[in-house]
Amino acid sequence: xxxxxxxxxxxxxxxxxxxxxxxxxxxxxxxxxxxxxxxxxxxxxxxxxxxxxxxxxxxxxxxxxxxxxxxxxxxxxxxxxxxxxxxxxxxxxxxxxxxxxxxxxxxxxxxxxxxxxxxxxxxxxxxxxxxxxxxxxxxxxxxxxxxxxxxxxxxxxxxxxxxxxxxxxxxxxxxxxxxxxxxxxxxxxxxxxxxxxxxxxxxxxxxxxxxxxxxxxxxxxxxxxxxxxxxxxxxxxxxxxxxxxxxxxxxxx
Amino acid sequence: xxxxxxxxxxxxxxxxxxxxxxxxxxxxxxxxxxxxxxxxxxxxxxxxxxxxxxxxxxxxxxxxxxxxxxxxxxxxxxxxxxxxxxxxxxxxxxxxxxxxxxxxxxxxxxxxxx
Amino acid sequence: xxxxxxxxxxxxxxxxxxxxxxxxxxxxxxxxxxxxxxxxxxxxxxxxxxxxxxxxxxxxxxxxxxxxxxxxxxxxxxxxxxxxxxxxxxxxxxxxxxxxxxxxxxxxxxxxxxxxxxxxxxxxxxxxxxxxxxxxxxxxxxxxxxxxxxxxxxxxxxxxxxxxxxxxxxxxxxxxxxxxxxxxxxxxxxxxxxxxxxxxxxxxxxxxxxxxxxxxxxxxxxxxxxxxxxxxxxxxxxxxxxxxxxxxxxxxxxxxxxxxxxxxxxxxxxxxxxxxxxxxxxxxxxxxxxxxxxxxxxxxxxxxxxxxxxxxxxxxxxxxxxxxxxxxxxxxxxxxxxxxxxxxxxxxxxxxxxxxxxxxxxxxxxxxxxxxxxxxxxxxxxxxxxxxxxxxxxxxxxxxxxxxxxxxxxxxxxxxxxxxxxxxxxxxxxxxxxxxxxxxxxxxxxxxxxxxxxxxxxxxxxxxxxxxxxxxxxxxxxxxxxxxxxxxxxxxxxxxxxxxxxxxxxxxxxxxxxxxxxxxxxxxxxxxxxxxxxxxxxxxxxxxxxxxxxxxxxxxxxxxxxxxxxxxxxxxxxxxxxxxxxxxxxxxxxxxxxxxxxxxxxxxxxx
Numbered sequence: 005x006x007x008x009x010x011x012x013x014x015x016x017x018x019x020x021x022x023x024x025x026x027x028x029x030x031x032x033x034x035x036x037x038x039x040x041x042x043x044x045x046x047x048x049x050x051x052x053x054x055x056x057x058x059x060x061x062x063x064x065x066x067x068x069x070x071x072x073x074x075x076x077x078x079x080x081x082x083x084x085x086x087x088x089x090x091x092x093x094x095x096x097x098x099x100x101x102x103x104x105x106x107x108x109x110x111x112x113x114x115x116x117x118x119x120x121x122x123x124x125x126x127x128x129x130x131x132x133x134x135x136x137x138x139x140x141x142x143x144x145x146x147x148x149x150x151x152x153x154x155x156x157x158x159x160x161x162x163x164x165x166x167x168x169x170x171x172x173x174x175x176x177x178x179x180x181x182x183x184x185x186x187x188x189x190x191x192x193x194x195x196x197x198x199x200x201x202x203x204x205x206x207x208x209x210x211x212x213x214x215x216x217x218x219x220x221x222x223x224x225x226x227x228x229x230x231x232x233x234x235x236x237x238x239x240x241x242x243x244x245x246x247x248x249x250x251x252x253x254x255x256x257x
Numbered sequence: 258x259x260x261x262x263x264x265x266x267x268x269x270x271x272x273x274x275x276x277x278x279x280x281x282x283x284x285x286x287x288x289x290x291x292x293x294x295x296x297x298x299x300x301x302x303x304x305x306x307x308x309x310x311x312x313x314x315x316x317x318x319x320x321x322x323x324x325x326x327x328x329x330x331x332x333x334x335x336x337x338x339x340x341x342x343x344x345x346x347x348x349x350x351x352x353x354x355x356x357x358x359x360x361x362x363x364x365x366x367x368x369x370x371x
Numbered sequence: 372x373x374x375x376x377x378x379x380x381x382x383x384x385x386x387x388x389x390x391x392x393x394x395x396x397x398x399x400x401x402x403x404x405x406x407x408x409x410x411x412x413x414x415x416x417x418x419x420x421x422x423x424x425x426x427x428x429x430x431x432x433x434x435x436x437x438x439x440x441x442x443x444x445x446x447x448x449x450x451x452x453x454x455x456x457x458x459x460x461x462x463x464x465x466x467x468x469x470x471x472x473x474x475x476x477x478x479x480x481x482x483x484x485x486x487x488x489x490x491x492x493x494x495x496x497x498x499x500x501x502x503x504x505x506x507x508x509x510x511x512x513x514x515x516x517x518x519x520x521x522x523x524x525x526x527x528x529x530x531x532x533x534x535x536x537x538x539x540x541x542x543x544x545x546x547x548x549x550x551x552x553x554x555x556x557x558x559x560x561x562x563x564x565x566x567x568x569x570x571x572x573x574x575x576x577x578x579x580x581x582x583x584x585x586x587x588x589x590x591x592x593x594x595x596x597x598x599x600x601x602x603x604x605x606x607x608x609x610x611x612x613x614x615x616x617x618x619x620x621x622x623x624x625x626x627x628x629x630x631x632x633x634x635x636x637x638x639x640x641x642x643x644x645x646x647x648x649x650x651x652x653x654x655x656x657x658x659x660x661x662x663x664x665x666x667x668x669x670x671x672x673x674x675x676x677x678x679x680x681x682x683x684x685x686x687x688x689x690x691x692x693x694x695x696x697x698x699x700x701x702x703x704x705x706x707x708x709x710x711x712x713x714x715x716x717x718x719x720x721x722x723x724x725x726x727x728x729x730x731x732x733x734x735x736x737x738x739x740x741x742x743x744x745x746x747x748x749x750x751x752x753x754x755x756x757x758x759x760x761x762x763x764x765x766x767x768x769x770x771x772x773x774x775x776x777x778x779x780x781x782x783x784x785x786x787x788x789x790x791x792x793x794x795x796x797x798x799x800x801x802x803x804x805x806x807x808x809x810x811x812x813x814x815x816x817x818x819x820x821x822x823x824x825x826x827x828x829x830x831x832x833x834x835x836x837x838x839x840x841x842x843x844x845x846x847x848x849x850x851x852x853x854x855x856x857x858x859x860x861x862x863x864x865x866x867x868x869x870x871x872x873x874x875x876x877x878x879x880x881x882x883x884x885x886x887x888x889x890x891x892x893x894x895x896x897x898x899x900x901x902x903x904x905x906x907x908x909x910x911x912x913x914x915x916x917x918x919x920x921x922x923x924x925x926x927x928x929x930x931x932x933x934x935x936x937x938x939x940x941x942x943x944x945x946x947x948x949x950x951x952x953x954x955x956x957x958x959x960x961x962x963x964x965x966x967x968x969x970x971x972x973x974x975x976x977x978x
Contacts, residue, residue, distance in 0.1 A: 005950070005957050005960075007956075010956055013964060014959075014963055016964070018275065018967075020967030020968070020971055021963055021966055021967040021970065025270065025271075025549075027577040028582065028584075028585075029264070030577065031577050032303075032557075033556060035260070035261070035303055036259065036307060036308035037259075038326060040328070040558075040559030042441065042442075042560055043305070043324075043328050045441050047320075047321075048321075049438070049443075050313075050315075051315050051320045057314060059314070059324075060331055063328060064331050066433060068331060068444065068445055069433055070376075070444075070504060071335060071445060074504065074508055074511050075335045077488055077492075078339055078342055080387070080390075081342075081485060082343060082346050082514045082518070083342065083345070084484060084485055085485070085514065085515070085517065085518025085521075086349045088522065088524075089353055089533075090352065091524070141316055142314060143312070143314055147334060179390060183387040184391065186383070190384050193380060194380065194384075197373065197377075202431070202433065203432055204433040205434035244348070274959060274963055277542070277955065277959045278956040278959050278960045278963075280956065286538065286955060290541055293545050297548040297549055297552070300549050301552045304552055304555065328561070332548075332552075335503075339507075339510050343513075343517070346517055346518060347537050347538070350517075350530055350537070354530045354534065357526075357530055358527055363955050364954065366530075368526075368528040369528055369531050369609070
């Protein structure tokens with residue numbers, strides 16, 4: 005279709021779809037007036053039954069842990085997909101060799117940047133670990149904390165030292181972290197099956213709400229997810245960064 | 258006024274679709290997909306809001322305080338992860354497309370026509 | 372039933388392990404491990420199936436049972452059709468894995484890991500009883516499928532196919548999110564049974580109808596129903612053969628399974644005043660899909676695209692079966708899915724044999740080259756005949772059930788549509804058999820314009836070989852045997868009818884899921900194959916043979932027909948083919964149009 009035809013057809017279609025959507029959305033309860041029963045029940049039983057004070061994380065890793073398992077593996081599979089798509093094939097040029105990568109300096113890398121990054125890295129890692137481990141008490145959890153954790157090694161890259169980043173967080177380590185985290189999460193579920201009779205049933209001691217070691221499996225699940233997320237994103241980022249170096253190298257020729 | 262968030266969601270959905278349909282660059286199409294996805298966030302979070310509700314974190318407020326719906330927040334979290342990962346894959350595909358086709362314009366991707 | 376969740380978790384853990392060891396483990400280990408896991412999932416699903424026939428299984432994750440009829444956790448709500456679909460998916464994944472032992476030279480652990488995650492997603496999709504969980508597994512299937520479609524990154528086609536696949540299916544998934552949000556807002560529930568129970572007793576208003584449309588559109592995109600189907604031919608044309616098998620034989624059917632499941636558990640109560648209108652909408656959709664797919668199928672020379680369009684046509688037939696909204700139609704659809712799945716899987720594998728041997732999938736390039744490959748030729752011919760719903764094969768029994776259901780509801784013209792679909796899709800395969808394996812027919816198409824480069828499909832090694840590993844013929848032979856035999860197993864068809872009737876029992880579902888009590892299903896009425904069904908089946912088979920023969924041998928006839936008669940249909944066909952442009956903007960525009968039309972029709976007719 006010509007661009008014009010396509011846009012006209014889309015315009016008509018979008019107008020129709022817009023009307024349909026508005027009709028549907030109009031039936032929603034007014035903004036702010038929601039009284040769904042699911043949320044109420046969770047609010048009521050979350051703290052007492054699971055000794056967790058952050059109910060979003062409790063839902064994520066306990067009540068609806070099975071959803072999170074699927075989501076985990078979406079992350080796992082997609083990152084594998086990125087590795088698959090960007091992998092070297094016969095006809096491709098080789099991966100940037102150590103030396104060439106070393107010679108690369110990304111624009112803007114300066115001493116000041118390096119100093120700042122140096123300060124950032126321990127902060128990021130500490131913050132990441134804190135958020136992962138406190139998921140059941142305060143806002144946060146495996147996903148959020150894992151991403152911050154992954155940003156630590158990324159700051160090394162920002163400081164202009166790509167090769168150092170690869171030494172600090174080599175590709176293989178990221179992949180293994182990713183797989184181990186995913187497997188770890190599934191094993192938490194299996195633990196429920198083995199020790200408490202039902203898959204994902206919380207089998208660890210529940211502790212006191214508000215303390216670090218509370219809410220049983222939620223904490224462990226959070227750590228597994230944190231490991232997976234940080235591994236997965238590191239793998240994805242380093243794949244893309246490899247491509248960036250390839251482009252620069254080929255462009256510089 | 259109380260319908261505004263949902264109207265915005267519908268608008269985001271449609272304008273994102275428009276972005277995909279009219280893009281001359283794959284990256285722009287992929288980012289328009291992200292806009293379509295943000296429509297889902299707005300709908301979900303808009304549904305769960307309760308006037309005067311606190312966040313569903315009972316660390317320092319007594320249990321039983323009215324709180325916003327925690328379930329939709331979990332749904333949005335899942336949604337975000339899904340979106341991020343699919344975008345990553347699409348961007349990887351875009352990198353390869355540029356390598357193989359030499360262009361990112363959907364018009365130039367002509368390996369598959371009937 | 373303690374092993375219930377294992378059907379989903381075991382392949383996931385195995386996939387993670389395969390990735391951890393992927394740089395050091397030998398190919399043989401990966402192959403055996405993956406196939407072994409596949410077989411274990413088949414076993415577990417079979418056990419679940421047997422158990423579910425007795426009494427449906429409800430498994431609450433985390434031990435969270437419903438709190439005063441409010442579902443707090445996620446349930447696996449397993450009935451015979453769900454367990455059966457899971458077993459079916461597992462069998463096909465295992466077959467594809469075994470087939471790829473010889474097909475891929477150099478697939479590393481990534482391929483096996485992704486296939487196992489794909490398997491876990493499909494099984495989870497079939498067994499779950501929670502709406503959002505369904506969507507999560509839907510996305511998981513999609514994400515892995517996008518990656519696997521792009522497997523051969525050194526070619527241009529796979530990249531483009533995967534991009535089109537990913538963007539259209541992601542848009543569809545986001546539509547389902549909004550649909551789920553709407554239902555959640557109305558009912559405060561995510562469990563399918565609970566949503567259904569909450570919607571019962573209130574007539575469906577615009578919100579419920581739009582939610583249904585958005586959910587269905589999402590699932591129907593996966594199923595490749597027209598006009599949401601454009602991505603499908605592209606993806607099938609470029610994905611590696613084992614992946615094509617799964618996309619065509621399982622994933623598309625799972626989309627329709629989801630439509631049926633969501634309708635019967637959630638909407639059947641609230642929409643019951645408007646059942647006839649909804650039926651009309653779904654049958655219209657199915658009919659257009661069946662015919663469009665059939666026509667496009669017959670016009671193809673790229674063998675994988677040909678099979679992809681034939682899948683689309685069959686999806687149309689199955690959509691009609693589901694869309695009749697009766698237990699009998701559903702039983703027919705379920706049987707048809709099994710027959711079609713095994714047949715289509717085998718056909719794709721046989722095309723893979725040709726690709727492996729000759730490095731091309733262009734029908735005309737392959738003219739006569741298959742003469743020494745007797746076994747493959749026979750298998751392809753048998754597959755083509757099976758596709759026509761020849762009396763006796765599983766597909767035939769499925770079609771006759773759907774025909775019966777159509778006649779029950781006064782859709783007397785529907786069986787004719789199915790016959791046309793059989794003729795076009797089966798005839799295309801028979802034509803290919805004749806041309807490739809017997810050397811019949813022309814070796815160059817008369818008025819070819821620009822189709823050479825479409826068959827750019829190259830083998831992984833881009834070489835021609837002079838042998839075919841026996842395994843690559845054994846697996847499709849086994850699948851074809853299944854396609855023929857399953858319908859003939861005594862007691863299989865009545866069991867499917869019973870299972871379908873229970874599936875369609877909306878009130879009973881809420882009972883056994885939410886209370887865990889006895890279902891108290893309503894009584895089932897069994898049917899028999901009628902004489903008229905044999906007539907339709909034979910008409911399809913004979914028509915397919917006739918049209919294939921006509922195409923292969925009828926060139927003189929072709930010249931005698933006046934140009935004025937040929938002109939308009941040819942122009943129409945060219946226009947239809949031109950719509951499949953490969954441009955993502957076109958595809959999303961069509962998707963928007965299809966959704967708007969479905970939404971508009973539903974709002975007008977169902978509120």
